[in-house]
Amino acid sequence: MSAFKSKLSIKGIVFVLLFVLAGANIGGLYTTASAEASTSIQPVVESIDSLPDLNDTAELEAFIDGIMEIQMADMNIPGAVISIVKDGRSLFAKGYGYSNMDEGKPVDPEKSLFRIASTTKLFTWTAVMQLVEQGKIDLDTDVNTYLKEVKIPATYKEPITMRHLMTHTAGFEDGGVGYQITTDPEKLPVSITETLVKHRPARVMPPGEMIAYSNYGTALAGLIVEDVSGLAYNDYIQKNIFDRLGMKYATVQEPVPAELAPYAALGYARENGRYVTKPLTFEGGFRPAGSGSVSAMDMSRFMIAHLQRGRYEDAKLLEPETTSLMHSPAFQFDERLPGMNLGFYELRLNGQRIISHGGADPLFNTELYLVPDKGIGIFVSYSGGEGGAAASALSKAFFNRYFPIQESELPPVAVELEQDLEKYAGSYQFLRRNHSDIDKFYSFLAQISIGVADNRLVIGSGAEQQLFAPIGPNLFQAVGGTNQIGFRTDDSGNVTHFLMDFLSSEPLERTPLINRTMFWLPLLVLSFLVFVTILLGFIYRIRANQAMPKPERWTERLAAFTSAWALMTCAATFVIVLNMELVDRLSRITTALQVYLFMPILLVVLAVAMVLAAVWAWKKKYWTLLKRVHYTLAALAAILLSLFFYHWNLLGWQFG
Template identity: 65%
Template sequence: MSISMNKILLVLLIAALGISLLEAPLQVSAATTATSSPEGADDWGDSVQPFIDGIMNVHMDSNKIPGAVISIVKDGKLLFAKGYGHADIEKGSPVDPETSLFRIASTTKLFTWTAVMQLVEQGKIDLDADINSYLKTIQMPKTYAQPITMRHLMTHTAGFEEGGVGYQITTDPSKLPVSISETLAKHMPARVNPPGEMMSYSNYGTALAGLIIEEVSGMAYNDYIQQNLFDVLDMNYATVQEPVPASLKPYEVIGYARENGRFVTQPPTFEGGFRPAGSASVSAIDMTHFMIAHLQNGRFGDKQILKPETVELMHSPAFVFHKDMPAMDLGFYELRMNGMRVIAHGGADPLFNTELFLIPEKQLGIFLSYSGGEGSTAALGLTKALLNRYYPAPEIKFPPASQTPDESLQKYAGSYQFVRRNHTDIDKFYSFLVKMNIGASGDRLTIGGGDEQLTFARVGEDLFQDEGGNLIAFRTDESGKVTHLFIDFLSSEPLERTPVINQTQLWFPLMGLSLALFLTVLLGVLYRKRHTKAMPAAQKWAVRLAVVTSGWAIATCLGTFVIVLNMGLVDRLSRITMSLRLFLVMPITLAALTAALLFFSVLSWKNSYWTLPKRVHYTFITLAAVVMSVFFYHWNLLGWQFG
């Protein structure tokens, strides 16, 4: 599954707190490791093990990680590999880099994309042909004039919305295996952007590529990957099968969660029909074979999985967000680390975090995987520490700040939302709170606030840099209006301007005022019981309806955050819980009560119910109920809208 959502949350925390979570572990590591940087940039020498040991030990303790593994390749050879912690705590089994199978989630996509390029080499797939010409069991709707191509799938620019609530994963192995084609036909997301326009990371798109592999090659996806990649690369401890085959079961690393100060086992998650996007379990040593092949023009030993020109094409920019920012290659996303171009792919599920980094110019590959805890933070921190040691970052010249307001920066300020989100299903609601705010102060752009605010200075056209060297860039339309935001270390997740209707700055005040009005009704009825009893029947019913609607609206609002937002990630993506189904009765009931309230509001003015101030108050209560109903409608909580 990839949920690259861990990375998204990391960025949101940075935005909210104004601190670099990526570098915090590095500062600890530097303090506990006495080794100084070697003089020769490529002279890794014998000090690499104690350096990594020192960082790993700190990270595993501070990030509550039960098991981890790392492997590094350099110049076509294995440089370093080691396991840390336990593969199985109860059995006391240590992590073995040669045999321990870590679930790598979305890093699986690199196997899928490599397989696609093999078929491109063979002339069986054209990167720029309509994918419907390859699909036999399903067809993509012709929402836009432009067809979806394999190039669009590989760059995540097909234009699919994000989805997954209730079906992305399963925790029940008895439901496996699952047909890829049946899964994709049943859970087809809407096409919400024209192909090629903007990137939106898509598990569905990768699974679709896996289906094309099946239908073009005539082989099941699992079999194709096994025979054309794993067997060829001597990857004996690797599989995309779910659950892992019986022969590999003894080597499977157990995933853990942290509860009450100790590690507890959790049921593994499975991708099912989405397996081309995230089902692989692989050992760290076997991943070195794959990295070496990609760094050595498709060659591993005397085996060739891709031609050199195909590897070069796959590793070249295929979708460019901004000329000075990392691009998206064919399957790999680019990063900039210490001034070097890195091609990479990570993966995360609820129990595992993985990162794979390749630096072609240094012939260097780094693979890290963690079986719990804050693995994504640890992986990026360790990689940054290694690069700082062996390939120090160039000095950043940060221009002095000016307090004179730069009016030209105001066009960048505002709220941004991730392009990767849902539009048509209940999943949409989960993007409600996921926003990033950019401020403008003096001649700087800002993220966060207070003493820990991040500030960015202009260093180019629509390009800004902070003191740590991190870049953000903006895309503008023909009129000069800002449309998108890019962050260099989150290059696979662009953001776009948040329309007013999606902004929390709109909804929080409206919802807060509405709840306050509802409370005045509930409190008021306690003080005016006797007065209400003396009213004519129609007025009495109007008051009772206002009371019921107010109480129901408050309960529905509370239920939204207690039931919907509070769902665990595994529950949310694996099933539609009964509590969620029952909750969704509440917004529908609220909408019905609101319609009745509107009717009585009109009657109150037509027939001059009560005093003028009371009629005005009743009207405001009605408007508050309308606001609540519109909120639930807009965020797809009005009805059972499942993908």
């Protein structure tokens, strides 16, 4: 295994959980977990004389070539592209592998269009800021002021503003089962307005309270661009960003326009030892959140404009003041940790402040990193394979080489910080999740557990385990590393939220007991055992049952049928619902899912019948005492399982 695939540790755990979930600020006000000054470790840079020169493009190319060669072989990646800019110029751009394997067409950094998914949001946010500087949008005005047909209900006293949308603090729940994407180009184009009216998520948090990454919120911002400017979203982005910067190989149209279609990179999956072309996915009415297809060289122009205070050569994208505002923290979980800017999220790598945005769909993975203080921008995109892990590994390798740090000892901390760790232990769930629809079930397993051992917080297990030592109030640093995690507490000192610095757009909150995986799993296992024993007992006594009086015989048959049905329903839940392919899950309501949803409903009917039968069995003193207890346990297990399906929105057809 290559070195680039090691040391993912906690990041690997989190990305798996986010995949299960999938399907990822109030103006000027910094909310912090502590007013204490940060005691985090500051990176110690090696001697400047020993550092490689980033301006040495031949050396840079050899370095990137080495990484890409390993990644594409080890991570099943058929095509990739990268561009790096520095100080207002393109420093390096190169394609790897093929954009079309059947035609043997190599990736061209100038012309090959890669799907960039959520990185498209940066175009949407840039468009918003153009209208802000024109005075057509105010960041702190109720968005309903700008919307013509879509209206956001007044769930909370505070209205949602554009600043909330740009920092993902509007408070929307997440969702998408059956409608977020499509693989059928015949269904396009789709109206943004009609989509947002039809699929409106619930507001589940007051705006400005906490980050919950939202594709719906970004699509809403794109609709506001339409309603305020009078131009369709696609046309606005083309005219005011792509044309202005000379981005000839860039589009947010789906599918890509006919004149650009020959340059679009195909998506591949590895099957039976070979690459197989897969259908592209389209965002439809959610396109402001992820419909972009762009070449690496054109993304260089966009990066340079943002790094050069809004200008690319003679073209002006934004005013310098607007760019500075967009790149500044607009919401912070903790001022000692990376925060959310207006559209960009912050990262810290080797002591460098980075503003970034990634994007992923089933076939493409993209990352864009800007280092404003150094004038550096990196765009990388992969088609197929383990592109997400590859992008993370490449960025780490780049910063380790050109901005290396030496690991230093953790600073001494007050004894009381090490003695108060148990309050942080427990289960945490992502704020980005669904509450109202069938989508909720996909957060059942997407939780992170934190333990305590030897005065350290523990996340993960085995080779993936990572230890965090306290370095300040509510702030911890990885032992032997630089990653940090922070917590928020309420006025009583109880821990309420948790954030990892490498995932600043995805905070978590304490998992209530009723949502905890480890609350439900033991109960489900016990129910499973009860159902199995009921069935085995029925089979074992099948001849003896024939001699029973008819009421007793049918009461036993009810228990056996209910147990069998409950076991089949559990199996179908995990086979049909939880293991549904991501594309199927987000693009359509499958026949299998529609049929499956009858199963929990029938189970409820059977559970109620079993409860009534159990009462009757006790009243009439059927069988032995032990057998009546066993029957009652089966009835309670059926009720418990029904409550499980009810709680996780699997009871009925609850689609967003």
